[in-house]
Amino acid sequence: MSDSTPTQLRFPPSAGFTVRADFDGGAMSSDFGAMLLRGVDHQVGLINRLTAAIKDQRHPSYIDHDLADLLAQRIYQIGCGYHDGNDCNSLRHDPLFKLAINRKPVEVSEALASAPTLSRLENAVTARDIYRIAQAFVEQFIASYASTPAIIVLDMDHSEDQTHGQQEFSFYNHHYRSHCYLPLFLFEGLSGKFITAVLRPGKRPKGAENAMIIKRVVKLLRQHWPETHIVLRGDGHFSNPELMQLALDDPHTDFIFGLTGNQVLKRLASPHLENTRKLHETRCHNALLFDRERPQSTRTYHELDYAAGTWPQSFRTILKAEIMDLGENPRFVVTSLTNTTPTILYKDLYCARGQDENYIKMMKNDLASDRTSDHSFLANHLRLFFSCAAYVLHQVIRTELLANTELATAQPSTIITKLFKIAVRVVQYKDRIKLQLPSCYPFKSILHNITELLYCAKPPPALNQTC
Numbered sequence: 300m301s302d303s304t305p306t307q308l309r310f311p312p313s314a315g316f317t318v319r320a321d322f323d324g325g326a327m328s329s330d331f332g333a334m335l336l337r338g339v340d341h342q343v344g345l346i347n348r349l350t351a352a353i354k355d356q357r358h359p360s361y362i363d364h365d366l367a368d369l370l371a372q373r374i375y376q377i378g379c380g381y382h383d384g385n386d387c388n389s390l391r392h393d394p395l396f397k398l399a400i401n402r403k404p405v406e407v408s409e410a411l412a413s414a415p416t417l418s419r420l421e422n423a424v425t426a427r428d429i430y431r432i433a434q435a436f437v438e439q440f441i442a443s444y445a446s447t448p449a450i451i452v453l454d455m456d457h458s459e460d461q462t463h464g465q466q467e468f469s470f471y472n473h474h475y476r477s478h479c480y481l482p483l484f485l486f487e488g489l490s491g492k493f494i495t496a497v498l499r500p501g502k503r504p505k506g507a508e509n510a511m512i513i514k515r516v517v518k519l520l521r522q523h524w525p526e527t528h529i530v531l532r533g534d535g536h537f538s539n540p541e542l543m544q545l546a547l548d549d550p551h552t553d554f555i556f557g558l559t560g561n562q563v564l565k566r567l568a569s570p571h572l573e574n575t576r577k578l579h580e581t582r583c584h585n586a587l588l589f590d591r592e593r594p595q596s597t598r599t600y601h602e603l604d605y606a607a608g609t610w611p612q613s614f615r616t617i618l619k620a621e622i623m624d625l626g627e628n629p630r631f632v633v634t635s636l637t638n639t640t641p642t643i644l645y646k647d648l649y650c651a652r653g654q655d656e657n658y659i660k661m662m663k664n665d666l667a668s669d670r671t672s673d674h675s676f677l678a679n680h681l682r683l684f685f686s687c688a689a690y691v692l693h694q695v696i697r698t699e700l701l702a703n704t705e706l707a708t709a710q711p712s713t714i715i716t717k718l719f720k721i722a723v724r725v726v727q728y729k730d731r732i733k734l735q736l737p738s739c740y741p742f743k744s745i746l747h748n749i750t751e752l753l754y755c756a757k758p759p760p761a762l763n764q765t766c
Contacts, residue, residue: 307320324724326724327394327724327725328393328395328723328725329721329722330379330393330719330721331720331721331723332378332379332714332715332719332721333393333395333399334395334398334734335696335718335749335750335753336375336378336689337375337400339692339695342695343442343443343692345439346370346374348435349684349688350366351435352428353424353428354427357423363412364416366420368401368412369412369416370685372417374685374688375399376390377667377685378666378711378719379715380720382666382670387411387412387413387416388413391410391413392411393411394723397411398732403727404732405725418673421673421682422673424677424678424681425677428677428681429677432681433495433497434495436494436496436691437495437516439691440493440494440495441519441523441524447523447526448524450529450530451487451489451528451529451530452488453485453529453530453531453532454486454488454532454655455484455509455513455533456483456659457481457482457484457504457536459479460479460482460498460663461475461477461478462672463478463672465674467676467679468500469501470501472503478501480498481500481501481503482668483496483497484496484655484658484659485513485516486655488654488655491658491698492694493691494516495687496668496687503536504536506540506542509536509537510539510545513542517545525551526551527551528551528553529552529553530553530555530648531552531553531556532555532648533556533652535558537556537557538558539609540610542554543611543614543635546635547611553634553635554634554635555633555634555644556633557630558616563605564603564605564618564631565629567603567605567618568618568620571599571618571620572622574620575598575599578599578622579594579596579622596622596628597622598620598621600620601620602615602617602641603618603631615635615636617632617633617634617644617649618631619645632644634649661690661693662690665712666686666689666690668682670686693711699752700748700749700752700753701714701745704748705745706718706742706745717742718742718749721746723735723736
């Protein structure tokens, strides 16, 4: 059935009325969120920064859609929950997405790009373009600070990105038991801000590869913040000599990494585990004696005299000696930090890296960073960057515009459901456009505050960093 064929939806009678529905509402949209993303983007300058990183090799005579418009269209649509490139075909006439891209909302001739056009963009980027985009994200992160931070925590983590076809550089990874990519994500651990990402083949990276990537990021950060204290933080995959040496070479850089257990570490941890076991038994006995709830586990924290032969020098090794009902659970951490207790190092500093995994879940589950189904590796890398850009915009909305509201800690999927998916009637006059929203919308006050900050009032300092 074509779009021009009249279609009527039938419903059972209600309140004494017959109920019918049709599709002649005119210029209407269900995605008011496109306007919010546009407002945030214009404040932080993300799309302009990404556009400048890509060399547009198209012939000017055949261009109907500017590069900035193509990037904005794809990123805004992902930010509103439309993850598939084919969604561009059905959304290219949506009045609010057209308005967000600075096009007349009700003019048929002002349609946005189709899915094939976006696909050609994905497959046209070069390795140099991808490298410059990765740099642009780091520069966007730097520009998000109104003043030089005293300290930042550079959280690094890999994440499985399953592949299901003949994608380039898709390898079988025995740890995940799947064919996959293994992208590296970098976030700032104190704020949740995205720094950059690198799409990688599915094989486990070596220390030299990790160090090469982090070194370039740190070098770019140092050009703007020469004395900011940078703490590199990651799990056991990153406790390698190359990254340790990278931290040693910079007087304002430290690291704290997880450490994989071995026979030597287990032997050193044995007496501490035995003492913790006795403490756990005592706590369980006291709980039974005084009719209290039995503790599920007991943890103590210690510093071990250990240094691997491959390390450039000796570092502090921290042990978490944990006894649970199911048995021993020792965990180890290695760090160059010297002025903090083992308990604080492990509980407050190292364990906080778990929040990094939540950021990656937002990126994957809500913004589809793992929608890497193109054959070309570079095209898939650009798709990853589309989702990263959508995360940047969502993170600004959550932390700057929704601060002190009930949605201050909301995930992107919740923001999309409650703030973005609003029915809107678009009325275009000769000299103005009017957006009519539902009278009974439950988040009127929050939406009013957001639009005032974006378009009327002076924005927060973190929003006004476009240089």
